[in-house]
Amino acid sequence: LIQIGQPEHSVVTTCAYCGVGCAFKAEMRGQEVVRMVPWKDGKANRGHSCVKGRFAWGYAMHQDRILKPMIRDKVSDPWREVSWDEALSFTAQKLTHIRDTYGRRAIGGITSSRCTNEEAYLVQKLIRAGFGTNNVDTCARVCHSPTGYGLNQAFGTSAGTQDFDSVEDSDVILVIGANPTDGHPVFGSRMKKRLREGAKLIVLDPRRIDLVRSPHIKADFHLPLQPGTNVAVVTSMAHVIVTEGLVNEDYVRQFCDWEEFQDWAEFAADQRNSPEEVEKLSGVPAHLIRGAARLYATGGNAAIYYGLGVTEHSQGSTTVMAIANLAMATGNIGRRGVGVNPLRGQNNVQGSCDMGSFPHELPGYRHISDDATRATFEAMWGRPLDPEPGLRIPNMLDAAVDGTFKAIYIQGEDILQSDPDTRHVSAGLAAMDLVIVQDLFLNETARFAHVFLPGCTFLEKDGTFTNAERRIQLVRKVMAPKNGYADWEVTQLLANAMDMGWTYTHPSQVMDEIAALTPSFSGVSFARLDEMGSVQWPCNEANPEGVPIMHINGFARGKGKFVITEYVPTDERTGARFPLLLTTGRILSHYNVGAQTRRTANVAWHPEDRLELHPNDAELRGVRDGDWVRIDSRAGATTLRALITDRVAPGVVYTTFHHPDTQANVVTTDFSDWATNCPEFKVTAVQISRSNGP
Ligand code: SF4
Numbered sequence: 001l002i003q004i005g006q007p008e009h010s011v012v013t014t015c016a017y018c019g020v021g022c023a024f025k026a027e028m029r030g031q032e033v034v035r036m037v038p039w040k041d042g043k044a045n046r047g048h049s050c051v052k053g054r055f056a057w058g059y060a061m062h063q064d065r066i067l068k069p070m071i072r073d074k075v076s077d078p079w080r081e082v083s084w085d086e087a088l089s090f091t092a093q094k095l096t097h098i099r100d101t102y103g104r105r106a107i108g109g110i111t112s113s114r115c116t117n118e119e120a121y122l123v124q125k126l127i128r129a130g131f132g133t134n135n136v137d138t139c140a141r142v143c144h145s146p147t148g149y150g151l152n153q154a155f156g157t158s159a160g161t162q163d164f165d166s167v168e169d170s171d172v173i174l175v176i177g178a179n180p181t182d183g184h185p186v187f188g189s190r191m192k193k194r195l196r197e198g199a200k201l202i203v204l205d206p207r208r209i210d211l212v213r214s215p216h217i218k219a220d221f222h223l224p225l226q227p228g229t230n231v232a233v234v235t236s237m238a239h240v241i242v243t244e245g246l247v248n249e250d251y252v253r254q255f256c257d258w259e260e261f262q263d264w265a266e267f268a269a270d271q272r273n274s275p276e277e278v279e280k281l282s283g284v285p286a287h288l289i290r291g292a293a294r295l296y297a298t299g300g301n302a303a304i305y306y307g308l309g310v311t312e313h314s315q316g317s318t319t320v321m322a323i324a325n326l327a328m329a330t331g332n333i334g335r336r337g338v339g340v341n342p343l344r345g346q347n348n349v350q351g352s353c354d355m356g357s358f359p360h361e362l363p364g365y366r367h368i369s370d371d372a373t374r375a376t377f378e379a380m381w382g383r384p385l386d387p388e389p390g391l392r393i394p395n396m397l398d399a400a401v402d403g404t405f406k407a408i409y410i411q412g413e414d415i416l417q418s419d420p421d422t423r424h425v426s427a428g429l430a431a432m433d434l435v436i437v438q439d440l441f442l443n444e445t446a447r448f449a450h451v452f453l454p455g456c457t458f459l460e461k462d463g464t465f466t467n468a469e470r471r472i473q474l475v476r477k478v479m480a481p482k483n484g485y486a487d488w489e490v491t492q493l494l495a496n497a498m499d500m501g502w503t504y505t506h507p508s509q510v511m512d513e514i515a516a517l518t519p520s521f522s523g524v525s526f527a528r529l530d531e532m533g534s535v536q537w538p539c540n541e542a543n544p545e546g547v548p549i550m551h552i553n554g555f556a557r558g559k560g561k562f563v564i565t566e567y568v569p570t571d572e573r574t575g576a577r578f579p580l581l582l583t584t585g586r587i588l589s590h591y592n593v594g595a596q597t598r599r600t601a602n603v604a605w606h607p608e609d610r611l612e613l614h615p616n617d618a619e620l621r622g623v624r625d626g627d628w629v630r631i632d633s634r635a636g637a638t639t640l641r642a643l644i645t646d647r648v649a650p651g652v653v654y655t656t657f658h659h660p661d662t663q664a665n666v667v668t669t670d671f672s673d674w675a676t677n678c679p680e681f682k683v684t685a686v687q688i689s690r691s692n693g694p
Pocket residue numbers: 015016017018019020021022045049050051052053054184185186187
């Protein structure tokens with residue numbers, strides 16, 4: 001931390017890392033940040049922060065930032081620094097040529113969950129109305145797209161049901177595939193406080209996360225399931241609830257489709273879902289499944305919090321729906337202390353999804369094929385829209401390899417490092433005629449780019465983020481953009497280079513347009529957010545103050561839907577060649593692929609990723625703590641140092657992916673969620689051997 005001097009003024013803004021959405025006061029001296037102080041009136045953090053947020057300003061000042069646009073004809077050419085005018089006209093001419101030569105569906109783009117709502121909205125608008133295609137996707141594809149699908153099926157909304165305050169009324173907390181004290185530290189602390197006050201804790205996780213056993217907290221049940229068996233274990237909990245008469249029938253009859261419930265109950269009660277059968281495939285002792293189910297159903301207000309350990313599986317959407325089934329069957333929805341709560345990884349993953357970043361949905365989760373919805377947007381945007389859903393990220397890459405997809409505009413996303421099957425991503429990018437990257441740093445994806453448009457940080461722009469509890473908060477400009485333009489301005493410049501004629505002068509006007517087009521945002525404006533501090537959508541005429549807790553008197557879709565969640569094992573199998581299962585996660589001091597936190601003071605606390613290996617598996621391979629080890633999978637190989645620990649069960653290994661050297665995604669498979677294509681990052685069969693280093 002470099003103390004520059006005493007602050008002269010301060011600006012309240014919102015952290016750009018995780019989905020908690022902590023509010024900070026940036027204390028300034030001129031155009032330099034002196035320090036970031038958690039804001040006591042922030043409704044998501046109430047004056048608290050974690051070590052990531054406090055030092056986030058470090059990456060804004062980092063020397064690695066690219067501040068001038070760059071272009072090149074071929075990726076083998078050196079970059080050429082050019083003016084914004086030249087970069088934008090080069091890009092627009094190439095895009096126009098590609099559209100005229102190969103058709104509008106040969107172009108697409110990716111919105112960022114790290115950028116503001118207004119920026120995500122403008123990128124998808126440019127792609128739909130400017131490029132004339134629905135080939136738009138978002139980095140949520142690789143994290144919480146199953147949440148969007150699964151919760152929409154069950155409840156009718158693609159969002160968590162509670163506010164963070166709700167945890168204060170929970171008697172039982174069920175954490176599935178999440179590590180809140182590392183991934184969402186400020187909310188993790190609130191959860192710990194409630195646990196210290198006496199709430200019961202159930203953890204479903206292959207790894208012994210800190211919550212399982214930490215000072216003053218011990219999980220009542222830890223179900224250390226084999227990676228890939230979430231659906232079986234959650235459905236087995238449902239089996240216990242149904243067969244032991246623990247269903248809240250009054251709730252189900254009043255709020256859910258009774259016939260669908262009966263079909264589901266019959267399915268859940270089947271012997272194949274019994275704890276004894278599920279023990280054989282999940283490795284979780286039957287008595288733990290029974291105990292956890294009984295506690296969840298009878299322990300009072302029971303809340304579920306889950307993370308990417310649920311979604312990043314071939315059955316990610318199925319697990320989300322299985323979780324929703326549990327909550328509905330026990331009546332744990334629609335009041336404080338209960339609910340189904342996805343812990344969102346990125347600061348604005350909820351918002352980027354809300355803003356129409358999926359190829360089949362316009363803002364507000366309305367299907368592109370709906371004529372009336374399309375007509376509303378066409379009238380506002382003044383351009384015809386394609387009624388056909390576009391391509392998802394993996395399909396864009398497939399089409400590029402096949403030669404039918406030629407150009408991509410990527411805002412704030414490093415798909416080469418964050419998406420599965422790195423070789424496939426490289427092949428797709430290499431096959432394109434035009435790759436446009438808009439980012440802070442020359443990231444890995446930029447190796448394949450022809451245009452680099454410098455991005456700006458959250459400190460250099462106005463806008464809004466929407467956190468994991470649907471809370472829309474203002475992001476306020478703390479300093480002038482070091483690169484000259486905020487990201488939303490760059491998108492507008494590109495749009496206008498393609499004759500779109502946009503005239504926004506401030507992101508508040510973009511939000512006004514979003515509000516005019518999106519019923520769940522119709523009461524949102526910058527003035528309102530400034531006055532209220534924040535608001536949780538839906539915010540409209542019916543809910544002018546927003547909605548902290550959803551589905552109080554029934555579901556957005558009408559009756560809650562029980563979905564039969566048959567367990568289908570992943571195609572990724574262990575065997576003699578690859579006997580161990582690799583799963584991945586995050587650590588407290590780093591954020592995602594580390595592009596930002598590695599450029600802050602946080603890097604000192606976790607300078608490298610390690611492979612966690614159980615002592616038995618280590619001994620079998622002659623590996624000692626700190627040794628270099630090689631990970632081999634069917635997809636590829638990488639090398640890192642070993643950390644011997646019984647946090648992981650025998651047969652399971654674990655690593656983080658915050659450092660590019662680790663290249664964890666080189667070894668992951670190309671299997672993905674059946675409904676959304678979310679990659680199966682959490683299950684890879686591997687072999688580990690000693691190595692001499694990279
Ligand atoms: Fe808060 Fe998350 Fe930022 Fe930490 S990283 S300060 S928990 S928003």
